[in-house]
Amino acid sequence: MNAYxxxxxxxxxxxxxxxxxxxxFRKRNTMLVYIEFLVLVTSLLVFGLILNRPEEAFVLFRFxxxxxxxxxxxxxxxxxxxxxxxxxxxxxxxxxxxxxxxGHEKTFFMFYILTYGVTLGIAMAEDLVTLYxxxxxxxxxxxxxxxxxxxxxxxxxxxxxxxxSLGGAxxxxxxxxxxxxxxxxxxxxxxxxxxxxxxxxRMNLLLCIYVLCFCGFSxxxxxxxxxxxxxxxxxxxxxxxxxxxxxxVVKAGAFAxxxxxxxxxxxxxxxxxWAQHLxxxxxxxxxxxxxxxxxxxxxxxxxxxxSTVSNLSYILFGVILMTPLGLYxxxxxxxxxxxxxxxxxxxxxxxxxKSGRTYIHQLNGFGRKMPKVCSIFAISGMALMGVPGLxxxxxxxxxxxxxxxxxxxxxxxxxAAILISALLTAIYMMSIVVRAFFPGKDFDYSxxxxxxxxxxxxxxxxxxxxILMFAIGLHPQFLTDAxxxxxxxVF
Numbered sequence: 001m002n003a004y005x006x007x008x009x010x011x012x013x014x015x016x017x018x019x020x021x022x023x024x025f026r027k028r029n030t031m032l033v034y035i036e037f038l039v040l041v042t043s044l045l046v047f048g049l050i051l052n053r054p055e056e057a058f059v060l061f062r063f064x065x066x067x068x069x070x071x072x073x074x075x076x077x078x079x080x081x082x083x084x085x086x087x088x089x090x091x092x093x094x095x096x097x098x099x100x101x102x103g104h105e106k107t108f109f110m111f112y113i114l115t116y117g118v119t120l121g122i123a124m125a126e127d128l129v130t131l132y133x134x135x136x137x138x139x140x141x142x143x144x145x146x147x148x149x150x151x152x153x154x155x156x157x158x159x160x161x162x163x164x165s166l167g168g169a170x171x172x173x174x175x176x177x178x179x180x181x182x183x184x185x186x187x188x189x190x191x192x193x194x195x196x197x198x199x200x201x202r203m204n205l206l207l208c209i210y211v212l213c214f215c216g217f218s219x220x221x222x223x224x225x226x227x228x229x230x231x232x233x234x235x236x237x238x239x240x241x242x243x244x245x246x247x248x249v250v251k252a253g254a255f256a257x258x259x260x261x262x263x264x265x266x267x268x269x270x271x272x273x274w275a276q277h278l279x280x281x282x283x284x285x286x287x288x289x290x291x292x293x294x295x296x297x298x299x300x301x302x303x304x305x306x307s308t309v310s311n312l313s314y315i316l317f318g319v320i321l322m323t324p325l326g327l328y329x330x331x332x333x334x335x336x337x338x339x340x341x342x343x344x345x346x347x348x349x350x351x352x353x354k355s356g357r358t359y360i361h362q363l364n365g366f367g368r369k370m371p372k373v374c375s376i377f378a379i380s381g382m383a384l385m386g387v388p389g390l391x392x393x394x395x396x397x398x399x400x401x402x403x404x405x406x407x408x409x410x411x412x413x414x415x416a417a418i419l420i421s422a423l424l425t426a427i428y429m430m431s432i433v434v435r436a437f438f439p440g441k442d443f444d445y446s447x448x449x450x451x452x453x454x455x456x457x458x459x460x461x462x463x464x465x466x467i468l469m470f471a472i473g474l475h476p477q478f479l480t481d482a483x484x485x486x487x488x489x490v491f
Contacts, residue, residue: 095112364440
């Protein structure tokens with residue numbers, strides 16, 4: 001396919017989203033058909049680009065010299081683009097039912113579809129300038145989604161998200177300026193672009209800037225101590241939190257750290273340095289801290305949010321190993337976590353939508369009243385634990401192999417953290433399942449007589465996700481082959 005189709009894939013949902021409040025839809029169903037059609041066309045276009053990747057880049061706008069907004073879809077970007085393009089149509093279908101009674105639908109869907117285009121811009125960015133541009137835009141278009149309900153909690157959560165995101169972007173901007181000053185090009189190049197002749201042997205300066213840049217981008221990936229915004233963002237409608245926690249925002253942060261590590265600064269310069277060790281310590285701490293907070297949390301969506309804090313650092317752990325197997329583990333968990341977490345959040349959203357219950361102690365007996373949703377939630381929980389036969393086991397196994405192969409002593413501590421996290425995940429996920437299916441013999445089911453499974457718009461995405469979790473867990477060869485080729489293109 002020609003390179004300009006990349007621009008169409010990015011701009012189509014953005015322009016189409018802006019039109020949603022302006023078009024005179026006479027019926028709600030007409031608007032929903034327009035939105036789903038827009039998303040499906042964009043996804044099909046992205047899949048076409050992935051299957052027939054253009055070799056050349058497309059410059060949308062050139063500021064001056066090396067500064068431009070340009071797109072190029074490489075193998076790593078294809079992984080992120082595939083996740084986004086596959087999940088967004090299902091998330092949109094789910095949101096049609098969920099948002100029925102939320103109000104301000106046109107505004108919501110405008111920013112919801114805008115976010116799709118901006119996220120694709122990050123996936124297809126040719127250089128650090130373009131990635132940073134869309135990274136900042138992602139904050140702007142997701143902020144109104146968190147603010148959607150306009151409650152006091154939503155206002156406070158949106159402020160926290162904005163402060164953290166803008167602060168992280170400031171640190172990332174320092175890395176951008178450094179690459180423009182001491183790099184041969186801002187384009188993403190396997191192995192990095194640092195010109196040591198320009199740097200003049202100031203290695204500690206490079207390492208300091210790398211740490212600042214990594215931390216700046218990892219704010220959206222909720223690495224400690226920058227994770228407080230993510231649980232607070234759970235006040236947003238579930239279709240938003242699912243995308244924040246599984247697809248768009250957090251994955252954009254992890255993807256950006258991958259880009260700057262492997263394609264801007266370069267692993268040959270970073271491996272074995274104090275910068276790698278410092279970041280690995282922060283990541284290992286986040287893995288254990290996130291699941292510990294999830295264990296303590298009594299609010300359903302906030303428990304899943306703290307789970308995301310822990311699981312996102314699995315991806316960062318693979319990135320910071322700076323080895324082929326480490327990158328392979330990071331990419332595999334990026335794929336698997338997207339499925340597991342969007343599935344668990346959509347189950348939580350279905351429970352909240354059909355019952356109004358938001359706290360875990362209120363879910364006793366739900367397994368009988370919502371058997372489909374609760375069964376799928378149990379499967380997603382087991383996948384997050386890493387039970388063999390489900391996709392979570394595949395990605396955690398790959399990360400474990402990467403840790404052992406690296407030979408880094410801290411990597412063994414990371415492996416221990418992953419095992420501890422798996423145990424804590426089993427406790428905080430299965431405790432919900434036990435409540436739902438085994439409330440006690442004296443439980444009065446009449447107290448939840450109004451609770452039932454949702455309609456097909458919510459159940460279809462959940463069914464597809466759980467099938468894929470089993471498919472990857474039982475037959476991981478397709479994912480293995482695809483990611484092996486991706487890693488080979490980087491090293």
